[in-house]
Amino acid sequence: MAKRRSSHWYGKLDKDGFIHRSWMKNQGFPDHAFDGRPVIGICNSWSELTPCNHGLRTLAEGVKRGVWEAGGFPVEFPVMSLGETQMKPTAMLFRNLMAMDVEESIRAYGLDGVVLLGGCDKTTPAQLMGAASVNLPAIVVSSGPMLNGKYRGGDIGSGTDVWKFSEAVRAGEMTLKDFMAAEAGMSRSAGVCMTMGTASTMASLVEAMGLALPTNAALPAVDARRMALAHLTGKRIVEMVEEDLKPSDILTKTAFENAILANAAVGGSTNAVVHLLALAGRVGVDLTLKDFEIGGEIPLLVNCMPSGKYLMEDFCYAGGMPVVLRELAGQLRAAKTVLGGDISAYGDGAECCNRDVIHAFDAPVKPAAGLRVLRGNLAPNGAIVKPSAATDALLEHEGPAHVFENIEDLKANIDRDDLPVTAETILVLKGCGPKGYPGMPEVGNMPIPARLVKEGVRDMVRVSDARMSGTAYGTVILHVSPEAQAGGPLALVQTGDRIRVSAAEGTLDLLVGDEELARRRAAWAPDAPQYARGYAKLYVDHVMQAHEGADLDFLRGADPRIPWRESH
Ligand code: FES
Numbered sequence: 001m002a003k004r005r006s007s008h009w010y011g012k013l014d015k016d017g018f019i020h021r022s023w024m025k026n027q028g029f030p031d032h033a034f035d036g037r038p039v040i041g042i043c044n045s046w047s048e049l050t051p052c053n054h055g056l057r058t059l060a061e062g063v064k065r066g067v068w069e070a071g072g073f074p075v076e077f078p079v080m081s082l083g084e085t086q087m088k089p090t091a092m093l094f095r096n097l098m099a100m101d102v103e104e105s106i107r108a109y110g111l112d113g114v115v116l117l118g119g120c121d122k123t124t125p126a127q128l129m130g131a132a133s134v135n136l137p138a139i140v141v142s143s144g145p146m147l148n149g150k151y152r153g154g155d156i157g158s159g160t161d162v163w164k165f166s167e168a169v170r171a172g173e174m175t176l177k178d179f180m181a182a183e184a185g186m187s188r189s190a191g192v193c194m195t196m197g198t199a200s201t202m203a204s205l206v207e208a209m210g211l212a213l214p215t216n217a218a219l220p221a222v223d224a225r226r227m228a229l230a231h232l233t234g235k236r237i238v239e240m241v242e243e244d245l246k247p248s249d250i251l252t253k254t255a256f257e258n259a260i261l262a263n264a265a266v267g268g269s270t271n272a273v274v275h276l277l278a279l280a281g282r283v284g285v286d287l288t289l290k291d292f293e294i295g296g297e298i299p300l301l302v303n304c305m306p307s308g309k310y311l312m313e314d315f316c317y318a319g320g321m322p323v324v325l326r327e328l329a330g331q332l333r334a335a336k337t338v339l340g341g342d343i344s345a346y347g348d349g350a351e352c353c354n355r356d357v358i359h360a361f362d363a364p365v366k367p368a369a370g371l372r373v374l375r376g377n378l379a380p381n382g383a384i385v386k387p388s389a390a391t392d393a394l395l396e397h398e399g400p401a402h403v404f405e406n407i408e409d410l411k412a413n414i415d416r417d418d419l420p421v422t423a424e425t426i427l428v429l430k431g432c433g434p435k436g437y438p439g440m441p442e443v444g445n446m447p448i449p450a451r452l453v454k455e456g457v458r459d460m461v462r463v464s465d466a467r468m469s470g471t472a473y474g475t476v477i478l479h480v481s482p483e484a485q486a487g488g489p490l491a492l493v494q495t496g497d498r499i500r501v502s503a504a505e506g507t508l509d510l511l512v513g514d515e516e517l518a519r520r521r522a523a524w525a526p527d528a529p530q531y532a533r534g535y536a537k538l539y540v541d542h543v544m545q546a547h548e549g550a551d552l553d554f555l556r557g558a559d560p561r562i563p564w565r566e567s568h
Contacts, residue, residue, distance in 0.1 A: 002186025004241075005136070006039035016509050020110065027130075029073075038072040038241040041111040043131070045123040047081035052199060054119035055190035055221045059230040063141060066234020072113075074234065079105055079130075082122040085198075088447070092203075092467065093439025095122040095129075095278075096543075096552050097535055100441055106220025107561070111136060113241040115233055119143025119191070119221075121470065124206065125275035131550070132247045132282040132559045137240040139338045140212040140544050141233045142203040144221035145312035146191035151182045153562025154243045157305040158186060158193035159471020163445070170415075171453045191221025194312040197472030207321040207346065208262035209255040211247075214346045218320035220243040220313055221419060226313035236338060245340060248558070251283045252538070254333035257294060258343060264298035264370030265324050267307030267388045269470025270478055274440075275550030276402060279554040289382040289547050295370030295449040300388045301327055303357050303365045306473040307388035310357050318357035320543065322350035327361045354512050374477060376509040377491050378463070378499065379518075381481035381547045383508050384423035389473035391459040395503035397475075398511075399461065403495045406527075407443055408430035415450040423452060426499045432526065433465035433483020434543040434550045438536055444468040444478040461501060462510070464545070465490055477501060477508060479546035485526050486545060492520040 003011070021034050036094035042063050046056040060076050080098040082091040088431075092567040106114055116127040119142050131138040149156040165182055168174035192199035203217040213233055219226040242435040263272050273292060280287035301324055302308050321357055325332065325345030335343045352358050359365050372395075375381075387395060401424045404410035410429055413419060421427070427446050434440045444466035448457055462476045465483035482488030489510060493499070498511040510517075531537040542552040 004036065006110040006112045007036060010034040010039070011036055014024040018287055019536040033073045038112040038238050039110055040067045040072045040074045040075055040237050041109065041114040041243070042076040042117060043079055043106065043114050043127060044076055044117045045079055045081040045127065047083065049086050050081040050083035050120050050123065051187070052192040053118065053123060056117045056119070058406055059117060059141055059227065062230030063117070066231040067238055069234040070144050072238035073280070077105060077109070077443065082120060082126065083278055084121045085470035089437065090439040090441035092121045093443070093536065093539060095126045096219040096539065096555060097122065098126035098357070099129035099555065102127050102279060103133045106131060106134045106136060113137035113237045115237050116140045119199055119203070121202070121271065124199070125203040125279060128211070128279050129282050132251060132279060133181050133555070135248050135558050136244050137237060138246055138247050139233055139237050139240065140216065141230050142206065142212065142216050142227045143190070143192050144219050144223065145194040145200055145539070146187060147189040147220055147222065148194055148311045148313045148564040149186035149188065151185045153309055156182060156186055157195040157311050157471070159197050159469050160195045160473065163472060164344070167453055167458070170450050176449070189220070189222045193471055194301065195471045196267055196269070196307065196312070198269040198271040200312050201263065201266065201272050201470055202516055204266050204268060204321055205259040205262055205272060205276070208325060208341045208343070209259050210250055210335060210346070212338065214322050215320055217314055217372070218316035220316060223316070228516065240338060243306055243340060245338065250336055250338065251279065251285065252335055253285050253287070254336040256285055256287050257278055257333050258289065258335055259279060259343070260292050260295045260370070261298050261328055262324065264295035265300065265328055266302040267300050267304065267369065270371060270486045271387050271467055271470050272383055272386055272484055273479065274546055274550050277547070278551040279553050281549055282558060292371055294375055294382070296372060297368050298370045299361065299364030300366040300369035301351065301359045301361065301364055303359065306471055307369070308365055313355070314357045317349055319352045322347050323352045323358045326350045327358070330361070354499065372503045372506060372509040374501065374503070374506055375544035376507045378493070378508045378510040379480045380489065381545060383477050383480040385477045385503055390475040394459060394461050394475035395501070397426070397461050398498060398500040399426045401405065401426050401428045401493050401495060401497045401499050403428045403493055407437060410446060414447055417451055419449050419451060421449050421452065423457045428490070428493050428499070429464035429466060430484035430493070434464065434546060435540050436483055436485030436527070438531065438540050440465070440467050440546065440550060442467050442469040442472070445472040445474050447477045451496060463499065481545045483545065489517065491524055492517055492522070539559070
């Protein structure tokens, strides 16, 4: 058998081995911890500044129990954490930085395998991207969702109801006192957003890709069964090291296709697109926006906010992802999982306990609900829209544009009484792509102008190079590529131009003649760079466009080297 990677740290009977073992022994580890057993890193994104991940310290203890039980040696280490609701300008700016931290931490230490503890939106993709680039055996345990939010005897959901309450306050239909009461009842336990936002989407896709044990996505953070899952995961990673089962064995093209199918079925976040594209880039899988079209005809099966009415706790009690995977059995592609078998085994025998929460494939919440990819002269490299969260009638629409040149313009003017907009207007926001507002913030679901809210308008077509929160809803066209700051046609749109969108045809067009567009382009220049130094400059200089996953160009591909030189 080939020597374990960790033996180069802990297996040598010389000065080097002495140093590696002796300093670790200051934590009270006995000699037999260094007897050649698999060393399992527990990559923990716990942080009090990432409230969604604050339960991960407890789960790490569960993982350790399992690793010891299986004959491994668990060592927990911290990595950068990304608190979605707390970081400015946006947590997405730092996804690639966290991925670098994860990658280099795994590579630099004497580990044989790794358990990834993440949850909040960007922490899961960052950990996967980093671990995939090193390609040591790896498995995920997610934070799990918070318990259902409660307000006035009813359920409320993270994010989704915040947008609704905020609009109600702006329309004068909700008092500030009630608004504050809802705030207190929404987040009442450890865990991630309990809607099908980006965090639960990514946890669901992780399960659908076979990167975690079954039931990982939906068990509430505070459910004792999640602790048991952590324990079982600790046991399994030791076996994965013995079997040399690596991310590259699991992250095949078919696994990504399964993630796209599952994302449609759960009504998952638009953010999954940039994360899957970036992850594919790390493992050399040729995934493009076009591949997402396979999700277009998949029906919405999970009736959770923002596309439906229930929450993750309900999804768990109805049976969670195993039921979804069973319903998708006729669609799923063959793909290996962390258990070594095929993904179809995850759904075997799963029973649905509530058909209003998880619908059958032939009696869905909504037919053909997967993300639509749009292309046209306004988005030559693509844009996306989420039909399950949109107003059907607006998915085929032509109207005049009202342009906001940047986020400051939007904030200053959206609620002006004399804003010249109607319900037919298409709101356009520029300057919020990966380079324009570094990190591509979740502002694409622009607020409906206050004047229209008061008239009862609750949805309009909105177009931007931004992202939107996975908990948001509306007829929102996102990730327009190339972005305005990179000179995409979005930069040339002016108020009054007509725009036509057709989700059925997959088109997004600016109805302005080529000559006029050429005249505008000749007069256009990008905004001056906002960052002269540091990570933000590195990011802006190297970030790729949304249709490529917004990873840094020099991070594509894997590098499984062991980081020492012969002389060391
Ligand atoms: Fe962390 Fe939603 S803000 S999961």
